[in-house]
Amino acid sequence: MTTQEEPGLYGMMAEFDDPNAVVAAARRTYEAGYRKINAYSPYPIEELSEAIGYRRNYVSLTVLLFGLVGGLGGFALQAWTSAIAYPLNVGGRPLISTPSFIPITFECVVLLAALSAFVGMLAMNRLPQPYHPVFNVPGFNRASQDRFFICVKADDPNFSATGTRAFLEGLGAKEVSDVEK
Amino acid sequence: MADAVKNQDYVDPRPPVVGPGLDFRSITQKIADIVLMRGFKKGWVFGFAIVFLGSIMLFNTIAYLVLKGVGIWGNNIPVGWAFDIINFVWWIGIGHAGTLISAILLLLRQSWRNSINRFAEAMTLFAVACAGMFPALHTGRPWVDYWLFPIPNTMQMWPNFRSPLMWDVFAVTTYFTVSLLFWFMGLIPDFASLRDTAKKKWQKILFGILAMGWRGDAKHWHRYETAYLLLAGLSTPLVLSVHSVVSFDFATGIVPGWHTTIFPPYFVAGAIYAGFAMVLTLAIPVRKYYHLEDFITLRHIRNCCKVMLATGLIVAYGYLMEQFFSWYSSSTYEMFMMKNRMFGPYGYMYWILILCNILIPQLLWWKKMRDNLAVIFIICMFINVGMWLERFVIIVMSLNRDFTPSAWYMYRPTIFDFTMFFGTVGFFLTCMFLFIRFVPMIPIFEMKTLLPEAQVDEKKVEDLENGKAPVGATPLPQFGD
Structure with missing residues (x-):
C-alpha cells in the first residue's frame, strides 16, 4: 500500500456500542499495524488509550x-x-x-x-478547537452519550479507503463511515 | 475477604451508589433535561424570587456601607472584628466540604462522591465569594483593596508579607482560583454532552463554546485524567492550608483564647463539619424537588452523616482542649477568658454552641436517625447555627474582655450587620439556584463510570479479540451482578 492520501478524507470511523467491544477492536486495529488511530468514548477508559498505544503524557x-x-x-x-x-x-x-x-x-x-x-x-489537547473533521460523522454526537468510536486516520501509511473499511467492518462495528475533512 | 474480592465471589453488602435501571443514555438525559428544559418550574421561580430579594438586600447594604463607612456596623475598639470576620470564617469553612468531597474523596477512591461533587464544588465557589466580601469591605476603603496584592505602583510600596492577613489574601484567592479551575474542568465533558443533546440552536452554540471542542478523544481523556488527579492532589494540601492560614489570623496573636497551637487542625475539622452540614442542607431539598434519588442515594446521605459525626467529635475534642489549655497555662488572663466565655455576659451563647455542635449531632449515632431525612435536615440546621456561634464565641468573647478591665466593652451588632449576613445567605442561594438550573449539577460522565456496564472486563475483551464471543451488543449486566 502506498502512503498516498485520499483527497478530502480525514479518516475512517467505526462505531461501537459497548466498551469491551471498542477496547477489543482498538487492540486489533493496533495489532494490524495501524498507528494513527484515535478513539472516542463518553467517559475515560484507561484500557482504550493503552490499546491505541498511548501510555504517557507530559x-x-x-x-x-x-x-x-x-x-x-x-x-x-x-x-x-x-x-x-x-x-x-x-x-x-x-x-x-x-x-x-x-x-x-x-x-x-x-x-x-x-x-x-x-x-x-x-x-x-489542542483545545479550544472550534472545528474538527470528526464532527462531520453522522451520529458522532453520541460519542458524548453512549457510543464508542475508533478512527483510523488517512495519513496512516497502511490506510486505504477500501481496505481499512473492510478491516473495520470485520471488527464488528455497528457502522463504518468516512470522515470528511 | 481479600481472596474473595479477587475471585469475585464477594458481594458488596452496601446499597448501590446509582439507582437501578439507569444506562448511559438515561443518565445523560435525566441530568441534561434539567438544564435544557424549556421554561422554568414554578417552585424554582418562587424560590429564586425570595433568595434574589436577599441578594438585593446585600447589594443595598454594601452600597450604604461604602457610602457611610464601616461605622454602620456594631464593631468598635476593642471588638474591632466581629460579624465581618465571623461570617468570613463561617463561609470559608462551608466551602471546605466541597473541596473535601471533590478532591480528597477522589484520591481515596470513594466513587460514591461522583454524584455530589459538582454540587459541592459549586457550593465552595459561591461560599468563598461570599466570604471574600467581608474582609474586602472591612478595609473601609474597598477601592484601594488592590494594595493587598504585590502590584508595582507609583507609591513604591509593597505589602508586608510577614502579616497573617497577607497570607489570608494569598490563601483565599488561590483557593478560589483552584476551585474554579477544578469545577470548570469537570464541566468541560458535560458541556460537550449538552452540546450534543441540545435541540435548540442557541443552546448548541452556547454549550459548544463552553465545551471548547471537546470530543472525548482517548488521548485527551488520558491527559484530562492526569490533570484532574493532579488538581485533586494539589487541592488537598491547599484546602488544609486555607483554614490553617485563617486560624493563624488568630493563633499568631497574643489575645487570650486565640493564642493556641490547636487552632489549625481544630479549624479545619470545624470547616469540614460545617461544610458537610451545608451540603446536606442543600442536597436534601434539591434531591427531592428534582427527583434525583437515583443519583444522590440514601447511602450518600448516610456517608455524609458519618463524616459529620467524626469531624464533630474532633471539634468537641477541640473545645475540651481549649478548656484544658486555659487551666494548664496557669495564666490569669487565659483562665479569666474561659470563665468569661462560659459564665460571662455572652455565656448563654457558649452553651447554645455546645448544644448545637456537640449534643444534638450525637443523634446521628443511631441508624434510624441517619435514615430519616427530616431529622438529618434539622440536625444540619443546628450545626450551621452552631458553627456560626463557635466563631462568635472565639472572636467576640476574646476581644470584649481582654487584659485591662477599663478597656472592656460590650459588643452589640447593628441592623446592618444582620442585613449584610443574611444578604450573603441570599446571594449564596441565588447563585445556587442559577447553578442548578443552568449547569448540570451532577457530573454526567463521572456518573457513567459508576455503571456496571461501563467497566471494561478483560476476559470479555480477550474473547472478543480472539473471536470467541459474538461481536456487537453484549447483553447488559443486570444490577447487582
Whole structure:
C-alpha cells in the first residue's frame, strides 16, 4: 500500500456500542499495524488509550516544573520586596524572615501548578478547537452519550479507503463511515 | 475477604451508589433535561424570587456601607472584628466540604462522591465569594483593596508579607482560583454532552463554546485524567492550608483564647463539619424537588452523616482542649477568658454552641436517625447555627474582655450587620439556584463510570479479540451482578 492520501478524507470511523467491544477492536486495529488511530468514548477508559498505544503524557512534568517556578518565584518576590524594594523593620525580625514567607510560597506553588495543569491539559489537547473533521460523522454526537468510536486516520501509511473499511467492518462495528475533512 | 474480592465471589453488602435501571443514555438525559428544559418550574421561580430579594438586600447594604463607612456596623475598639470576620470564617469553612468531597474523596477512591461533587464544588465557589466580601469591605476603603496584592505602583510600596492577613489574601484567592479551575474542568465533558443533546440552536452554540471542542478523544481523556488527579492532589494540601492560614489570623496573636497551637487542625475539622452540614442542607431539598434519588442515594446521605459525626467529635475534642489549655497555662488572663466565655455576659451563647455542635449531632449515632431525612435536615440546621456561634464565641468573647478591665466593652451588632449576613445567605442561594438550573449539577460522565456496564472486563475483551464471543451488543449486566 502506498502512503498516498485520499483527497478530502480525514479518516475512517467505526462505531461501537459497548466498551469491551471498542477496547477489543482498538487492540486489533493496533495489532494490524495501524498507528494513527484515535478513539472516542463518553467517559475515560484507561484500557482504550493503552490499546491505541498511548501510555504517557507530559501533564505531570509540566505541573512539576510550574510548581517549582511558582515556589521559587513566590519566595523570591517576598524576599526582594521585603529586603530590597521596601525594607521594613517589623518587630526586629530579619528582613528575609523565612518562616513567615512559607505560607505564601506554598500558595504560589499550588496556584501556578494548578493553572499549568488546566492550561497545559487544554494546550496539549489542542483545545479550544472550534472545528474538527470528526464532527462531520453522522451520529458522532453520541460519542458524548453512549457510543464508542475508533478512527483510523488517512495519513496512516497502511490506510486505504477500501481496505481499512473492510478491516473495520470485520471488527464488528455497528457502522463504518468516512470522515470528511 | 481479600481472596474473595479477587475471585469475585464477594458481594458488596452496601446499597448501590446509582439507582437501578439507569444506562448511559438515561443518565445523560435525566441530568441534561434539567438544564435544557424549556421554561422554568414554578417552585424554582418562587424560590429564586425570595433568595434574589436577599441578594438585593446585600447589594443595598454594601452600597450604604461604602457610602457611610464601616461605622454602620456594631464593631468598635476593642471588638474591632466581629460579624465581618465571623461570617468570613463561617463561609470559608462551608466551602471546605466541597473541596473535601471533590478532591480528597477522589484520591481515596470513594466513587460514591461522583454524584455530589459538582454540587459541592459549586457550593465552595459561591461560599468563598461570599466570604471574600467581608474582609474586602472591612478595609473601609474597598477601592484601594488592590494594595493587598504585590502590584508595582507609583507609591513604591509593597505589602508586608510577614502579616497573617497577607497570607489570608494569598490563601483565599488561590483557593478560589483552584476551585474554579477544578469545577470548570469537570464541566468541560458535560458541556460537550449538552452540546450534543441540545435541540435548540442557541443552546448548541452556547454549550459548544463552553465545551471548547471537546470530543472525548482517548488521548485527551488520558491527559484530562492526569490533570484532574493532579488538581485533586494539589487541592488537598491547599484546602488544609486555607483554614490553617485563617486560624493563624488568630493563633499568631497574643489575645487570650486565640493564642493556641490547636487552632489549625481544630479549624479545619470545624470547616469540614460545617461544610458537610451545608451540603446536606442543600442536597436534601434539591434531591427531592428534582427527583434525583437515583443519583444522590440514601447511602450518600448516610456517608455524609458519618463524616459529620467524626469531624464533630474532633471539634468537641477541640473545645475540651481549649478548656484544658486555659487551666494548664496557669495564666490569669487565659483562665479569666474561659470563665468569661462560659459564665460571662455572652455565656448563654457558649452553651447554645455546645448544644448545637456537640449534643444534638450525637443523634446521628443511631441508624434510624441517619435514615430519616427530616431529622438529618434539622440536625444540619443546628450545626450551621452552631458553627456560626463557635466563631462568635472565639472572636467576640476574646476581644470584649481582654487584659485591662477599663478597656472592656460590650459588643452589640447593628441592623446592618444582620442585613449584610443574611444578604450573603441570599446571594449564596441565588447563585445556587442559577447553578442548578443552568449547569448540570451532577457530573454526567463521572456518573457513567459508576455503571456496571461501563467497566471494561478483560476476559470479555480477550474473547472478543480472539473471536470467541459474538461481536456487537453484549447483553447488559443486570444490577447487582
